[in-house]
Amino acid sequence: MNATKKAVFAFACLASLALSGCEQQAGTGHGDAQAQAQAQAQAGYATGKVVDTQGRPIAGAKILLDNSVFYNSYIHGSTGEDGTYRIKAQPGAWMAQASFKKNYNGQTYNLELHPDKSDSFDDEGAVRNFTWKLEGRTPLNEYGYYGGLIQLDTDLGFHEDLEKIELTLTPIGPLIDGSQGKILHLRLEDHYWKQAGLIEDVPIGRYKVTAVLKNDEGSRALRIQDRDTRGDFQPGLQLDFKPESGTRTRNSAAIILGD
Incomplete structure (x- = not known):
């Protein structure tokens, strides 16, 4: 073998070894990542971290391990300052x-957090992390959701079709997590307003609510009343979700529409 052929052969061998080494290193890294993920679970303990909508740790969150048999x-447990x-x-x-x-606009809300896994585990240990979500369905209850509920009724003598009504919710200040909310235009059978008298899973905040009836004659503004306080009907109503309590099963509000 002449000098040129020897040089080409040596370069090919080195390239082959380098590629093999890279493949082994990549494979080892993937294996290490899997092992590290598995090692996160501590034998005999439930561990995890709780963060808010921005990924920041939540201190003092309540953790409940519920026995799925008995x-x-x-x-019971709780998170430390670092959210773990x-x-x-x-x-x-x-x-x-x-x-x-969470304290918000002078009221205290008890907010359920979203788990990254909802399956059961035993005393061998498991990692369960939680995130605060403003809206979305809960994994353990098909009827549960993280947002607020608005119950809607109509005034006596008001017989207009709800499908012709558009509600507008305009945020007043930041939402409960401090983020900037968006204006919601709601029609029956849309994402939030799926049932006639129930508007579900609205991000909790303070809103100004207005309503418009749209029919063949054009559009006209409707008046709104707070069903709980029974104040006067108004063209625009400040809506606050009332926290869940012993008699209230969800963070909710209630309004009445009329002419």
């Missing part, structure tokens, strides 16, 4: 839930 069997928690898991099958309290 009724009314719970283990570590709870000793007893033998059995457990489901992790999380919530936290």
Whole structure:
């Protein structure tokens, strides 16, 4: 083999070794990532982190381990300043839930948090992280959602078709998480207003509500009343969601439409 052929052969060998080394390194990195993800679970403990809508840690969030076999069997814990928690898991099958309290416009709301996994686990340990969501369906209850509920009624003598009504919700100040809300134009059977008397999963905030009837004769503004306070009918109403309580199953508001 002459000098030129030897040089080409040596270069090919080095290239082959380098490629093999890169492949091995890439494979090792993937394996390390998998092992690291598996190693996050601590034997005998439920661990995880809770963050808000911006990814910032939530301190003082309540963590509940609910036994999926035995009724009314719970283990309680909470998150530290860094948003993490570590709870000793007893033998059995457990489901992790999380919530936290948030003060907003003079009221205190208890807010359910969204889990990254909703399957059960045992005392071998598991990682369950939670995120605050302003809206969206909950994984453990097909009828549950993170936003607020608006109950809608019509005044006596008002017989217009709800399909001809458009509600507009204009945010007054920031939403409950501090973010800038958006104006919502709601019609029956849209994303939020799926049932005649129920507008569901609206991001919790303070809104100005207005209503317009649109029919063959044109458009005309409607008046709105707060159903809970029974104040005067107004062309525009400030709407605040009332926190969930012993008699109220969800953060909600209630309005009445009339001419």
